[in-house]
Amino acid sequence: xxxxxxxxxxxxxxxxxxxxxxxxxxxxxxxxxxxxxxxxxxxxxxxxxxxxxxxxxxxxxxxxxxxxxxxxxxxxxxxxxxxxxxxxxxxxxxxxxxxxxxxxxxxxxxxxxxxxxxxxxxxxxxxxxxxxxxxxxxxxxxxxxxxxx
Numbered sequence: 001x002x003x004x005x006x007x008x009x010x011x012x013x014x015x016x017x018x019x020x021x022x023x024x025x026x027x028x029x030x031x032x033x034x035x036x037x038x039x040x041x042x043x044x045x046x047x048x049x050x051x052x053x054x055x056x057x058x059x060x061x062x063x064x065x066x067x068x069x070x071x072x073x074x075x076x077x078x079x080x081x082x083x084x085x086x087x088x089x090x091x092x093x094x095x096x097x098x099x100x101x102x103x104x105x106x107x108x109x110x111x112x113x114x115x116x117x118x119x120x121x122x123x124x125x126x127x128x129x130x131x132x133x134x135x136x137x138x139x140x141x142x143x144x145x146x147x148x149x
Contacts, residue, residue, distance in 0.1 A: 003144045017135055024128040031121035036067040037088060041126065042133040044075050044092055045099040051137040053145040090114040091126045098130035 007014040028038045039062035046054035062072055074081045078092050090113065097110045114123060 003142070005143045005145075006139050007143065014139070017132070017139065021132050021136070024125070024132045027121070027125040027128050031119065031125040033091075033122060033125055036062055036065040037091070038125075038129060039065065040067060040071065040075050040088075041091060041095045041129050043072070044078070045095050045130060045133045046137055047076050048096065048099045049134065049137040049141065051140050052147040053140040054133065054137055056147055086117050087122070090117045091122070094118075094123065094126045095130050098127060099134055 025035075025038070028035065039058045043055060043058040043062060046058055059072055063069075071083050074083050075092075078084050078089065084092065093110060094114050097104070097106045114126075118126070
């Protein structure tokens with residue numbers, strides 16, 4: 001079945017989400033966060049949401065900016081690896097909590113643990129990354145963006 005492509009059917013809304021994406025990446029830069037790692041955060045949320053289009057895109061984007069194949073390969077099992085710093089682990093935890101917000105409603109203890117190692121600017125950037133990538137995942141999945149080899 002052919003679905004409506006939300007980007008084409010409502011380009012003004014799509015452009016607004018794109019503007020939100022650009023603003024969230026400004027927050028990443030202002031917080032001094034690594035751009036490559038921001039793609040890993042987007043990749044992790046996209047894996048949870050099973051958004052094939054975004055999984056492929058953020059894997060490619062992470063490679064382009066120098067993330068290693070090992071870190072990309074292990075992002076879905078980050079708690080079991082030693083490839084991620086304490087700050088990165090806190091960021092990954094936040095991304096997962098916000099992505100799974102309907103299931104567990106972002107517990108206070110998860111936020112408190114992240115706040116012990118992340119600055120307010122970093123938390124702001126990470127939360128906006130989560131909000132924006134979850135929006136993109138929903139656009140791509142509901143529009144059934146094609147993912148062909």
